[in-house]
Amino acid sequence: MLLCNVGNTNANFFDDGKISSMDIANFMSYVPKEKVYIINVNESVKDKISSNSNFIDLEPYFELECDYVGLGVDRIANCYAISDGAIVDAGSAITIDIMYQGVHLGGTILPGLSFLQKAYSSISPRLNVGLNTQISLDSFPQNTLNAVSYGTILPIVLIVEYMSKGKKIFFTGGDGEFFIKFFDKAIYDKTASFRGMLKIIKEKGL
Amino acid sequence: MLLCNVGNTNANFFDDGKISSMDIANFMSYVPKEKVYIINVNESVKDKISSNSNFIDLEPYFELECDYVGLGVDRIANCYAISDGAIVDAGSAITIDIMYQGVHLGGTILPGLSFLQKAYSSISPRLNVGLNTQISLDSFPQNTLNAVSYGTILPIVLIVEYMSKGKKIFFTGGDGEFFIKFFDKAIYDKTASFRGMLKIIKEKGL
Numbered sequence: 001m002l003l004c005n006v007g008n009t010n011a012n013f014f015d016d017g018k019i020s021s022m023d024i025a026n027f028m029s030y031v032p033k034e035k036v037y038i039i040n041v042n043e044s045v046k047d048k049i050s051s052n053s054n055f056i057d058l059e060p061y062f063e064l065e066c067d068y069v070g071l072g073v074d075r076i077a078n079c080y081a082i083s084d085g086a087i088v089d090a091g092s093a094i095t096i097d098i099m100y101q102g103v104h105l106g107g108t109i110l111p112g113l114s115f116l117q118k119a120y121s122s123i124s125p126r127l128n129v130g131l132n133t134q135i136s137l138d139s140f141p142q143n144t145l146n147a148v149s150y151g152t153i154l155p156i157v158l159i160v161e162y163m164s165k166g167k168k169i170f171f172t173g174g175d176g177e178f179f180i181k182f183f184d185k186a187i188y189d190k191t192a193s194f195r196g197m198l199k200i201i202k203e204k205g206l
Numbered sequence: 207m208l209l210c211n212v213g214n215t216n217a218n219f220f221d222d223g224k225i226s227s228m229d230i231a232n233f234m235s236y237v238p239k240e241k242v243y244i245i246n247v248n249e250s251v252k253d254k255i256s257s258n259s260n261f262i263d264l265e266p267y268f269e270l271e272c273d274y275v276g277l278g279v280d281r282i283a284n285c286y287a288i289s290d291g292a293i294v295d296a297g298s299a300i301t302i303d304i305m306y307q308g309v310h311l312g313g314t315i316l317p318g319l320s321f322l323q324k325a326y327s328s329i330s331p332r333l334n335v336g337l338n339t340q341i342s343l344d345s346f347p348q349n350t351l352n353a354v355s356y357g358t359i360l361p362i363v364l365i366v367e368y369m370s371k372g373k374k375i376f377f378t379g380g381d382g383e384f385f386i387k388f389f390d391k392a393i394y395d396k397t398a399s400f401r402g403m404l405k406i407i408k409e410k411g412l
Contacts, residue, residue, distance in 0.1 A: 070349055096357075108347050108360070118325065126247075163346070
């Protein structure tokens with residue numbers, strides 16, 4: 001069974017446990033030869049998906065207890081897989097959603113690491129320094145590279161801690177694995193959205 | 207006595223207590239008729255300033271006790287004016303510097319509000335929603351506008367609280383006034399950099 005989660009930058013596939021990725025430009029010329037269960041948050045590929053009957057859009061089937069208006073289907077799928085905890089999906093955007101006993105309590109959106117780097121560069125060429133991924137958050141920065149790295153990573157760490165309020169923290173998404181070292185107790189859960197998709201496929205007998 | 211602080215987006219003037227602003231494009235055609243004491247972090251106006259003897263560049267005169275390599279002269283001027291506390295300069299970039307008894311302990315750099323907004327828009331048109339400046343940080347967001355606003359403001363509030371460790375917090379810069387409502391004890395100090403400039407002018411007899 002082939003699953004696909006289309007984001008703003010990449011389309012990620014799940015083929016019986018095997019994960020692979022395709023950028024959106026390539027996805028635009030991708031023709032499925034079999035049934036593909038799909039979720040998509042990218043406006044630019046909507047028509048492509050709806051015009052091929054091999055794509056089975058799962059979005060209409062999800063039923064999540066939730067007051068959030070306009071929750072993206074990628075976040076819904078994550079929340080469907082993880083019924084308790086903070087779910088941090090770190091991709092183009094970083095979304096943080098709080099689940100408690102299967103109920104979505106709310107969530108937020110931050111720019112992802114690569115877009116934060118672009119923001120620094122566009123403020124001033126002096127801030128186009130990259131990211132020190134080994135930065136320690138325990139002492140104040142003493143140069144521009146560390147000031148930018150600390151200013152990129154620490155606010156994200158602090159808001160995740162603040163919102164999770166001691167709950168279990170699950171990171172997913174392309175940059176998810178990078179973040180877990182900054183937390184005492186955080187898990188990298190690569191397949192959350194796909195497990196959410198498998199769950200709804202099973203529940204609805206699709 | 208005319209002072210000028212040139213940033214990445216605007217040049218701000220201080221004329222015996224009166225503050226005015228000019229964007230960089232206009233500043234490029236500005237010809238001073240009198241002596242202008244100046245600090246500048248903008249590479250693109252460096253030649254202009256050095257080629258007119260009416261501009262008195264204060265950068266070489268500052269002596270701040272500091273281990274930070276490459277601290278911008280705007281931050282140095284702020285720190286020269288405020289010898290104890292956290293100094294948050296919220297402009298194109300947001301810089302946070304920690305001073306203790308006249309010594310600079312370190313600092314960090316974040317993208318400013320307008321550049322964060324641009325980052326959201328460039329991730330997805332869905333995130334081009336603006337900023338709810340009245341957002342409450344006390345409850346989890348339940349729609350995209352509030353998710354983006356919370357994700358913009360709360361990480362900045364949390365890192366300022368984290369770094370200030372109970373010290374007095376001084377906000378300055380164009381967006382500085384906006385932030386003080388999110389803190390129990392924070393002061394908007396519009397003229398910090400100019401007071402730092404006046405201090406060095408007096409000390410060095412310029």
